Amino acid sequence: MLTVKTPKTKKAKRALDKRAPKLVENLKKTLLLHGTKTSNVLNAVLTEIYHLKKGSAIKYSRKNESVRPFESGGETSLEFFSLKTDCSLFVFGSHSKKRPNNLVIGRTYDHHIYDLVEVGVENFKTMESFSYDKKLAPLVGTKPFFAFMGEGFENVEELKHLKEVLLDLFRGEVVENLNIAGLDRVYVCTAVSSNRVFFTHCALRLKRSGIVVPRMELVEVGPSMDFVVRRHRLPNDSLKKEAMKTTTGKPKKKEKNVSRDVIQGKIGKIYIPDQQVGGMALSNDAKGLKRERREAKLKNGVNEHKSKKQKADTE
Amino acid sequence: METETQKYQIDVGNLMAYDPYHSFSSLPQDREQLVKECLQKGTELVQAIADVLFNLPSTEDRDGPIVQLPPPTTRLPREKHLPKPKPPTKWELFAKQKGIKNHKKDKIVFDEQTGTWKRRHGYDRVDDDKDVPIIEAKMTDEPGEDPFAKRQVEKKERVEKQEKNRLQNLKKAAKVGALPSHIQLAATALPITGTQSAPKKVSKDELENVAGMAATATASGGKFDKKLPGEKSAKHPGKYRKFLPVAEGSGMGSQEQQQTQKVLNKLFAKHSHEILDVDKAVTMFNVKKEKKKKDWQGKGKSSSMSDKLKPKKKSNFKAPNKGSSKKGASKKGSSKKVKTK
Numbered sequence: 298m299l300t301v302k303t304p305k306t307k308k309a310k311r312a313l314d315k316r317a318p319k320l321v322e323n324l325k326k327t328l329l330l331h332g333t334k335t336s337n338v339l340n341a342v343l344t345e346i347y348h349l350k351k352g353s354a355i356k357y358s359r360k361n362e363s364v365r366p367f368e369s370g371g372e373t374s375l376e377f378f379s380l381k382t383d384c385s386l387f388v389f390g391s392h393s394k395k396r397p398n399n400l401v402i403g404r405t406y407d408h409h410i411y412d413l414v415e416v417g418v419e420n421f422k423t424m425e426s427f428s429y430d431k432k433l434a435p436l437v438g439t440k441p442f443f444a445f446m447g448e449g450f451e452n453v454e455e456l457k458h459l460k461e462v463l464l465d466l467f468r469g470e471v472v473e474n475l476n477i478a479g480l481d482r483v484y485v486c487t488a489v490s491s492n493r494v495f496f497t498h499c500a501l502r503l504k505r506s507g508i509v510v511p512r513m514e515l516v517e518v519g520p521s522m523d524f525v526v527r528r529h530r531l532p533n534d535s536l537k538k539e540a541m542k543t544t545t546g547k548p549k550k551k552e553k554n555v556s557r558d559v560i561q562g563k564i565g566k567i568y569i570p571d572q573q574v575g576g577m578a579l580s581n582d583a584k585g586l587k588r589e590r591r592e593a594k595l596k597n598g599v600n601e602h603k604s605k606k607q608k609a610d611t612e
Numbered sequence: 613m614e615t616e617t618q619k620y621q622i623d624v625g626n627l628m629a630y631d632p633y634h635s636f637s638s639l640p641q642d643r644e645q646l647v648k649e650c651l652q653k654g655t656e657l658v659q660a661i662a663d664v665l666f667n668l669p670s671t672e673d674r675d676g677p678i679v680q681l682p683p684p685t686t687r688l689p690r691e692k693h694l695p696k697p698k699p700p701t702k703w704e705l706f707a708k709q710k711g712i713k714n715h716k717k718d719k720i721v722f723d724e725q726t727g728t729w730k731r732r733h734g735y736d737r738v739d740d741d742k743d744v745p746i747i748e749a750k751m752t753d754e755p756g757e758d759p760f761a762k763r764q765v766e767k768k769e770r771v772e773k774q775e776k777n778r779l780q781n782l783k784k785a786a787k788v789g790a791l792p793s794h795i796q797l798a799a800t801a802l803p804i805t806g807t808q809s810a811p812k813k814v815s816k817d818e819l820e821n822v823a824g825m826a827a828t829a830t831a832s833g834g835k836f837d838k839k840l841p842g843e844k845s846a847k848h849p850g851k852y853r854k855f856l857p858v859a860e861g862s863g864m865g866s867q868e869q870q871q872t873q874k875v876l877n878k879l880f881a882k883h884s885h886e887i888l889d890v891d892k893a894v895t896m897f898n899v900k901k902e903k904k905k906k907d908w909q910g911k912g913k914s915s916s917m918s919d920k921l922k923p924k925k926k927s928n929f930k931a932p933n934k935g936s937s938k939k940g941a942s943k944k945g946s947s948k949k950v951k952t953k
């Protein structure tokens with residue numbers, strides 16, 4: 298037997314509709330979590346990524362014993378968290394003797410793990426350790442620039458993968474219209490060697506240059522760190538093909554209240570609510586006034602009247 | 613600029629630039645040196661993006677110039693699958709086959725019975741069951757049947773049928789994976805054969821109990837049955853009741869004797885009459901007495917009642933009146949027993 302379960306409230310329905318698969322997708326949310334053991338460095342890395350991604354990230358602060366993304370069976374609870382929080386990107390920190398300061402960055406498709414990259418964090422510098430003019434500090438949720446350099450990102454498979462994942466992780470919302478004045482951050486990634494990537498976050502300063510294009514100036518604001526690529530897992534081809542599917546057409550918006558006629562051409566309909574003559578606003582019961590003031594006004598009016606009368610009497 | 617764009621791979625949609633030809637002439641040993649070099653190169657790349665970006669046609673806004681970004685060229689995977697089209701319902705298929713087309717109906721209809729405009733559906737609708745005072749008889753009507761009740765039953769049936777159809781269509785949609793986002797199909801327990809409705813929800817404990825019972829319902833107590841994968845052994849293996857050993861001995865053997873001795877000692881003790889709760893006995897006696905009185909007063913009525921309450925076997929042997937008196941007598945006996953205690 299099957300029963301139909303529907304949300305009991307409109308709020309719940311809206312929440313579910315937000316999570317539904319869509320033609321034009323929402324911003325990917327990121328889940329930040331860690332394993333049984335973490336180091337100070339890793340804690341700092343996770344919080345700083347959280348700060349960078351504020352507004353579209355969820356950070357878990359408890360230990361997670363059963364999360365081991367690369368092992369079979371270790372992804373179950375991760376997938377569950379992804380479903381629960383509606384996150385399709387995750388950054389998992391763990392620290393062990395074999396893999397110190399380990400960061401697993403991964404993506405999910407339909408709440409199942411899509412791909413994984415494991416990196417070790419070295420030479421980490423926090424945001425606080427940089428000193429700069431605070432006016433330059435990037436605002437929350439702005440669209441960043443990306444600068445990738447080094448042939449490693451093209452030749453080495455791991456780095457190529459890492460580049461894509463980093464882009465997906467930090468790119469923010471896909472927008473059509475962009476306010477150029479709001480551009481204020483850059484992520485700079487350099488492939489130093491075949492398995493090492495230098496990653497840093499910079500603020501952007503636009504300087505006058507005399508022409509339309511301003512001169513760019515980068516100010517390092519942190520965090521900055523080295524990623525040493527360890528393990529990685531690419532999606533299998535069929536899954537990749539499935540996940541890369543896009544539609545060219547935008548969803549059509551329903552045209553309302555417009556009809557076409559052979560003789561009259563395009564006809565629009567306008568609805569005007571009935572004029573409520575009976576309940577028309579009068580000067581006395583103006584809603585803007587507070588009740589006390591309104592009453593006082595009425596009283597004063599009466600008083601004036603009285604005083605006038607009295608005056609007349611005395612005269 | 614031409615040379616730059618050729619040199620760098622630029623994705624304006626993602627504001628990303630990539631320089632595939634960059635390599636350190638000599639890897640700087642000093643960290644600061646490295647950072648400096650990277651930032652310098654990064655500035656160049658960002659400048660390259662900006663060259664393209666600031667030359668895009670822009671519209672002036674209060675907060676700054678707004679440009680229209682081209683779609684990103686770097687392909688990134690989707691988060692969830694594309695929304696799937698909903699399969700047509702059975703009715704839609706049928707309507708298409710027959711060429712039936714929907715035509716719009718007004719939301720409000722004139723109700724001739726009340727002479728007002730009313731809703732077609734929902735609360736306070738036209739031709740509502742409550743508003744029909746008279747239903748004219750037809751030749752086909754069966755005598756003795758309430759037409760109002762019949763109307764209600766028919767309506768209920770129609771609603772149920774529609775609900776069934778809806779479930780069928782949803783199941784079909786679920787198979788394709790095109791269920792509306794806010795609807796979930798949840799499995800419930802199967803109805804027990806012979807009962808009308810499905811039990812609401814069976815808890816885990818209950819299920820375990822039932823499974824345990826079923827597993828042990830063989831001559832061997834389920835000892836030789838094959839276990840299903842993941843099936844746990846029954847919670848209560850073996851016997852429920854325990855008896856103490858009757859044979860005399862030390863330890864466990866003497867426990868049974870001790871138990872009976874305890875009871876006997878209580879009965880034969882010097883102050884054994886204190887076991888009896890006199891107050892309780894008196895009230896019990898009084899209640900019985902009153903009942904008896906009542907029985908005598910309403911002999912005719914009560915006899916039939918008592919007859920119903922009594923098992924049939926006894927009434928076959930004795931007259932109903934006597935039966936009631938006998939009942940009283942038996943009660944008397946029981947009360948006497950209390951006394952003797």
